[in-house]
Amino acid sequence: MTRIPVYFMPGMAASSSIFEKIKLPVDQFEVFLLEWIQPLPQESLKSYAMRMAKNVTHQNAILVGVSFGGVLVQEMAEHLTVRKIIIISSVKCAKELPKKMKIAKSTKAYKILPTSLLQDVEKLIKYAFGNRLKKKLQLYEKFLHMRNKEYLDWAIEQMICWERSTINSKVVHIHGDADEVFPIQYIKDCIVVEQGTHAMILTKYKWLNTHLPAILLA
Template sequence: MKKTQVYFMPGLAASPDIFERIKLPEDQFEIHLLEWFLPNENESLSNYAKRMADKVIHENPILVGVSFGGILVQEMKQFLNPQKVIIISSVKSNKEFPRRMKIAKTTKAYKLIPMSLFQNIENLAKYAFGDFIKQRVKLYEKFLSVRDKNYLSWAIENVILWERTEIDKEIIHIHGLEDEVFPVKYIKDYIPVKGGTHIMILNRYKWLNENLPKIMLDE
């Protein structure tokens, strides 16, 4: 039986290790983990997506992206012919951004964030995952792998300034009902995960392991 090739893209600054708890039936799926590389100076998100798409070596794969990785796989779709694109804890257009992100775009407040802050793992974890995570920084140290200042400022800017306004109806969206980064009140047309937070790839992995195969194989 021909296996379905699945490519996973982690969230902002995260390492592919965030997927270590995701297990798909090995007789049906083959997993490939993508990882962030440093952007070129002033590189557009679309150009970066094209370079990331070059790392996908199978035809008609399934692309799965978490958070900013979910934004990236949507941009990669135009350069590939994926069987499916699944986003987790992410958004389908900038209209699904919470109000504070829209304000950040208008005021350009994100430009004032000193990127050196984020080279400290505790600050980066707090920014990426919210205050409640502070006591679990050690656990997340291994999951946050990219500390390069240029990457961080590029990534944050490209999230805030993402230009997509039209939702691609083909995108499959899985979202936690307790997501504190992208609250569900702004999100439309998604598969809800009860108790799922922004890091449900780590703490609701049992739900994902149980449901992802069905979602992936569903015609």
């Protein structure tokens, strides 16, 4: 039996280590992990997606993307022949973006976000108040891959200003009903994960390991 190639794309700034607890049957699937690369100056998301698509070397592969990575794999699919696109904790089109992101787009408020703070997570951890916040920051520190301000400014702008209006028919959407970044009231036609937050690739890996193989094969 020929194994199905599955390419995983992490969320904004994250490394592929966020998928470390995702286990697919090795006799059915061959897993490939993608990483963010530095965008070129003034690069469009479409141009970036074209460059990233070159890392997918199989025909009829399945692309799996989390959050902004879900947006990216939809754009990558424009340059590939894919079997299916799975997005997790993400959006299928600009209509599904929450109101606060739409406001940020119209006001350009995203341009004043202090993204430089994320370059030194260790200092944030040192001065964080409360164990819960410290644990969140330590988790962030573990999985953060792209820290430079240029990437973060670019990624936030591309996410907020994404203009896709037509949903790709090959997209299968998995979404948590407690997602705090992309609230489920704005999301249509998705597989709902109960109590799934925006970080459910980490917190609901047991659900994903149980259900993902069938979703990939459907």
